[in-house]
Amino acid sequence: MLVSGKEILRDALEKKYAVPAFNFTNMENLQAIIDGAEEMNSPVIIQTTQGAIEYAGFEYLADLGKGAAKRAKVPVALHLDHGTDLEYHLKAIRLGWTSLMIDASKCDFETNVNIVRQVVKIAHVLDISVEAELGVIAGKEDDIESDISIYTEVHDAVKFYNETNCDSLAIAVGTAHGIYKGEVKIDFDRIREIKQEINIPLVLHGSSGVPEDMLGKAVESGINKINFDTELKLANLKAMRKFIEENPNIYDIRKVFKPCRIAMKEVVIKKIKACKSYNKA
Structure with a gap:
């Protein structure tokens, strides 16, 4: 079922x-995303970046x-991820997105x-949720790239929330966005301190490559x-390469993409287990 970002995050909070x-x-x-969420009975957010939109339309x-989302057996929010252009947000609203990130x-x-x-x-007039970002997360997300992280300060988070709602x-x-380089270090104390000051849903970006136990601790924080x-x-890439290497004469894209879909669903x-969202739908 397609739901608003407000509804899906309110329950998580x-x-x-x-x-x-x-x-x-x-x-x-x-x-792969919807199948995995349904199997785990988990609410889920499906996201599109501006890069994905420019690629697929x-x-x-x-x-x-x-x-x-409408056919899914679990709550699903459709979210614009890392939108930087106001026009993208306006068009996403017109086309039915239920959650936005500016x-x-x-x-x-x-x-x-x-x-x-x-x-x-x-967005609030239409009951559409808005996610913002404060601080700088290192790595690359579409065309947004940074070599350094600038951690979010607690007092800045409080001021920012009060001024933006x-x-x-x-x-x-x-x-960090993208593929991790070096050891993963998350400031759990900072998460707890910000949460204590502003009791709203906090978001962790750049989570690919973070060990599951650390993700679980972030949730607890x-x-x-x-x-x-x-x-x-x-x-997806690993499964596709393996299939093509083992089946060099197969050209049917249905057969090529089947193991890719299975591999992505496993991820x-x-x-979902790391997020502790299973059986929360």
Whole structure:
């Protein structure tokens, strides 16, 4: 069932689990996410970046996302991930997205606040949730790239929330977008301190490659939404390469993509367990 981002995150906040949020670009990708969520009886957020939209088309992803969500046996929110352009948000609203992320985290504090306010003002009238980001998360997400992390300060988070009234907040606490380089270090104390000051859903970006036990500890510390993308892509690529190597004469894309879908679903199930969202639908 297609639900608002507010509804799906409100339940996670109250029951102290995290909703897994997976990026999708095509049908097989999306089917793996929904199948895994249904098998685990978990609510789920399906996400599209601006890069995915430019690749597949706004209307195509709207049809895929809304159709899959409406038919799903579990609550599903359709989310715009890392939207930087106001026009993308307006079109996403028109096409039926139920959750938005406005990413102005590379701007100075006041500019970030003002941009988020614009989106909040429009979205809240329609009961659409708005996620913002404060601090800088290292790594690369589509065309958004940073070599360094700037951790979210507790007092800044409080001021930012009070001035924007955003529904959820992505915070920089040590994770990184893309493939991890080096040891994963998450500042769990910082998560707990921010949560204590602003009791809203907190979001962890850049979670691919983070050990499951660390994700679980992040949830226990106050995270209510965790984003995943790279590990799904890597699982898809590994399964595809293996199939092609073992079946060099097979050209039927249905046969090629079947093991890819299975491999991605296995990742989805593993992440749902880490988020503690199984049987929460």
